[in-house]
Amino acid sequence: MEIYDLIGIGIGPFNLGLAALSSSIPELNCFFMDQSDQFDWHPGLMIEGARLQVPFYADLVTLADPCSPFTYMNFLKQTGRMFRFAINEQYFPLRTEYNRYCQWVVSKLNSLQFGLRCERIAYNRSQKVYEILSRETSSGKEKIFFAKRLVIGVGTVPYIPECAKSKVCKALFHASEYLRHKNELLKNGSVTIIGSGQSAAEIFRDLLNSQVRFKSGLNWFTRSARIYPMDYSRFALEMTSPDYINHFFGLDADVKSRVLKTQDQLYKAINIDLIRDISETLYRQELDGINPTVQIRPNCELVNIGKDQHGFNLEFHHLETGRTLIQKSAGVILATGYKNFIPAFMEPIKERIGFSKSDNYSVNRNYSVDDNNSVFVQNADLHSHGFNSADLGMGPYRNATILNTILGKEYFKMEANIGFQTFGIPT
Numbered sequence: 149m150e151i152y153d154l155i156g157i158g159i160g161p162f163n164l165g166l167a168a169l170s171s172s173i174p175e176l177n178c179f180f181m182d183q184s185d186q187f188d189w190h191p192g193l194m195i196e197g198a199r200l201q202v203p204f205y206a207d208l209v210t211l212a213d214p215c216s217p218f219t220y221m222n223f224l225k226q227t228g229r230m231f232r233f234a235i236n237e238q239y240f241p242l243r244t245e246y247n248r249y250c251q252w253v254v255s256k257l258n259s260l261q262f263g264l265r266c267e268r269i270a271y272n273r274s275q276k277v278y279e280i281l282s283r284e285t286s287s288g289k290e291k292i293f294f295a296k297r298l299v300i301g302v303g304t305v306p307y308i309p310e311c312a313k314s315k316v317c318k319a320l321f322h323a324s325e326y327l328r329h330k331n332e333l334l335k336n337g338s339v340t341i342i343g344s345g346q347s348a349a350e351i352f353r354d355l356l357n358s359q360v361r362f363k364s365g366l367n368w369f370t371r372s373a374r375i376y377p378m379d380y381s382r383f384a385l386e387m388t389s390p391d392y393i394n395h396f397f398g399l400d401a402d403v404k405s406r407v408l409k410t411q412d413q414l415y416k417a418i419n420i421d422l423i424r425d426i427s428e429t430l431y432r433q434e435l436d437g438i439n440p441t442v443q444i445r446p447n448c449e450l451v452n453i454g455k456d457q458h459g460f461n462l463e464f465h466h467l468e469t470g471r472t473l474i475q476k477s478a479g480v481i482l483a484t485g486y487k488n489f490i491p492a493f494m495e496p497i498k499e500r501i502g503f504s505k506s507d508n509y510s511v512n513r514n515y516s517v518d519d520n521n522s523v524f525v526q527n528a529d530l531h532s533h534g535f536n537s538a539d540l541g542m543g544p545y546r547n548a549t550i551l552n553t554i555l556g557k558e559y560f561k562m563e564a565n566i567g568f569q570t571f572g573i574p575t
Contacts, residue, residue, distance in 0.1 A: 151277055154554065155295035156180035157266045157493075159187060161540055162526040163301035164250055165208035166547040167259050168218040173551065173559065179293065183265035183285055187254045189247045192324045198350045199240040201378060201419060204233075206541025208253060212548040212560045218256065223249045240419070264291070269298065270496045278497070278522075297554060300494070301526035304486035304538075311452050312482060320453075320460060323347045323483035330354075336478035338364035340462060342450055343483025344372035349418045351481055353426050356433075356440065365441040367475060369464060371449035376417040384414060386567030388536055390545060395571035396534035397513055401504070404531065415535040416485075448473065453480075488528050497523070504531065514553040515546055524550050 154170065156163040159182035170178045205211070207220035216222075220241070224230040241249075254260060268281040272294075280293040306322040316322075319336065321329055323343065333339060339355060339362055341348050352368050386392070396404065433440055447467045454461035459478040466473060488508065494501070501517050502510030509517040511532040515524045526546065530537040548560035 149294050150177075151275075152177050152179045152293065152295040154178045154297045154299060155278070155280055155293055156299040156301055157269075157280070157491075158182055158301035158303060158526075159184075159254075159260055159262065160301055160303045160526075161189065161208065161250060162543045162547070163299060164253060164260075165543045166299060166301070166526075166550065167257055168209050168216065168253055169212055169544070169547050169560070170551060171218075171257060171259065172213065172216065173555070176551075176554070178259050179295070180260045181264040181266060181280075181282060181293075182260075182262050185263050185285070187247075187251050187262070189250060190243075190324065192327045193347055193350070194244055194247065194327060195350050195354050197353075198243045199238070199419065199422075200243060200246055200540065201240065201346060202539065202541040203239050204241050206539075207249065207544075209544055211541065212544035212562070218253050220246075220249055223252050227252065266491075266493050268493050268496060271500060297522045297524070299524045299526060299550060300491070300528070302489075302491050303527065305489050306482075307485050307487045308482060309450055309484060311450065312480075315453050315455060315460070315480075319478065320480040321482065323351060323481055326351055326481060333479045333481075334358060334360045336362070336459075338362050338367070338459070338477045339479040339481065340367040340369060340460075340475060340477035341481045341483055342369050342462075343481075343485070344370035344376065344412075344418075344446075345416050345483060345485065346378075346418050346422070348481075348483035349375075349422050349426065351483060353422065353429065356426065356429055356442070361438070361440055363441075364476070364478070365443060367443040367445070367477065369443075369445050369448045369450070369462075369475070371467060372412070372446055373467075374446050375423060375444070376413050377420040377423055378417040379413040380420075383567075383569060386569050387414065387571075388539060388542060389566045390562060390564060391566050392571055393533050393536060393542075394513075397532060398572065401531075404534070408530070408535065411535045415539065443475075445473075488530070506531070508532075514549055516550075516553065521553050524553075 153176045159180050163180055167180050170176050204220050208218055209216040210219045224233050263285045264282050265285055266280055266282050270279045272279050277294045277296055278298055282291050306324050318329055318332055341352050355366055448464040449467055451465050452463040460480055462475040464473045504510045508531050509525055509528050511517055511529045517523050517525055527538050536542040548562055552558050552560055
C-alpha cells in the first residue's frame with residue numbers, strides 16, 4: 149500500500165496553499181482531497197466589484213516562499229495581466245480574480261483530487277498510519293488512502309442564529325447563498341440584511357445599486373455599536389504577524405476570550421473604501437431625487453423572528469435604549485458569519501486528539517491537535533492563536549509552520565521581531 153507523508157482533507161485556500169508549498173519539497177509525498185467537483189471559493193458571494201481584505205502579496209505562498217511558481221504575481225504574468233493589474237493601482241484584488249488565481253494553481257498541481265468525500269478516518273496502530281476511507285461523489289466508489297499525518301482543512305459552516313433556524317427558506321437565508329437567491333429576492337417589496345461585516349456591506353451596496361427600488365425599504369441591522377471600518381493602520385498591521393501569535397498563544401484562555409471581543413476592527417470590519425462608496429451612493433441617490441427607503445440601524449440585536457402571510461416580523465432589542473423594535477420584511481439575509489465544526493469523519497480518532505473545555509480543538513503552537521504532531525488543523529485556531537486564524541495572508545505562515553514541523557527542520561525560514569511594538573512582558 150502507498151503511504152503518503154501527508155493527506156489534506158478539504159481544498160480551500162489554506163490547504164491549497166499547503167499543497168503549493170509542499171510541491172517544492174522532494175522528500176514529501178502529499179495528497180489532498182475535496183468533496184466538491186471543483187475549486188470555487190464562496191460562489192454565493194462573488195458579487196461584482198467585491199474585493200479581498202488582504203493585499204495582493206498575501207496570496208497562497210508569497211510570505212513563505214516568494215520564489216514559488218505559485219505566487220499571485222506569477223499568475224498575473226502567466227495569464228498576461230501583469231501590466232493591466234499594475235496600471236489599475238489596486239492594493240486589494242477583486243474576489244473573482246483571486247478565485248481564478250486559485251483555480252490556476254489547482255490546474256498546475258497533481259496532488260489534488262476533487263469529487264472525493266472523506267467518510268471515515270481510523271488509526272492503524274500496527275502500521276502507525278491513518279486510514280482514510282473516502283468515496284467518489286460521482287460513482288459512489290470507495291477508496292482507501294494511508295497517511296502518516298493529516299491536515300484538516302474543511303473550513304467553517306454558516307452560522308444561523310437560533311431564532312432563525314426553523315425559518316430558513318428562499319426568502320430567508322445565509323449571506324453565503326446570496327447570488328443563488330438574488331433574482332428572486334429582487335421581486336420582494338423589502339429586504340433586511342442582518343450583520344456588521346464585509347459580506348453584509350457588499351450585499352447592501354449591491355442591492356442599493358440594483359435598478360430595483362424596494363417599495364417597503366432596504367434595511368441593514370447590526371448589533372455592533374456602529375459600522376466599523378477595518379483597521380489598516382501600521383501598528384494594527386504589526387499584529388498580523390508571528391510575533392503577535394506568539395504573544396496571544398501564551399495568554400490564559402479566559403484572557404484570550406476577553407481580548408478577542410475587543411478586536412472586531414482587526415478582522416470583522418469593513419473596507420473603508422466600501423463604506424465610502426455606500427455613503428456616496430446614498431448621497432447621490434438622494435441628490436438625484438431617487439430617495440430610496442433605506443434604514444441603517446446599529447445597536448440592534450435580533451432576538452426573534454415571526455412569520456405571517458406578508459413576510460417576516462423581525463424583533464430587535466436596542467442595546468443602548470433597551471427598547472424593542474419590530475421590522476417587517478419580505479426577505480431576510482443573515483450575514484451572521486461562520487463557525488467551526490468537528491467533522492463526523494474524525495469520530496474514530498477523537499481519543500487521539502486534544503479538546504478544550506469549550507469543545508474546540510486544543511491546538512498546539514505548531515497547529516497540531518495531538519501529542520505526536522500527526523494531525524494539524526487549518527482555520528480552527530481563533531480561540532488559541534487569535535484573530536489571524538482566518539486571515540488569508542497568514543495562511544502561508546501557518547503552512548510553513550506545519551511543514552517545518554513535519555520535516556523537523558526550518559525548511560521555510562520565517563521572520564521574527566517584525567514590528568516595532570512589544571506585545572508582552574518576557575517571563
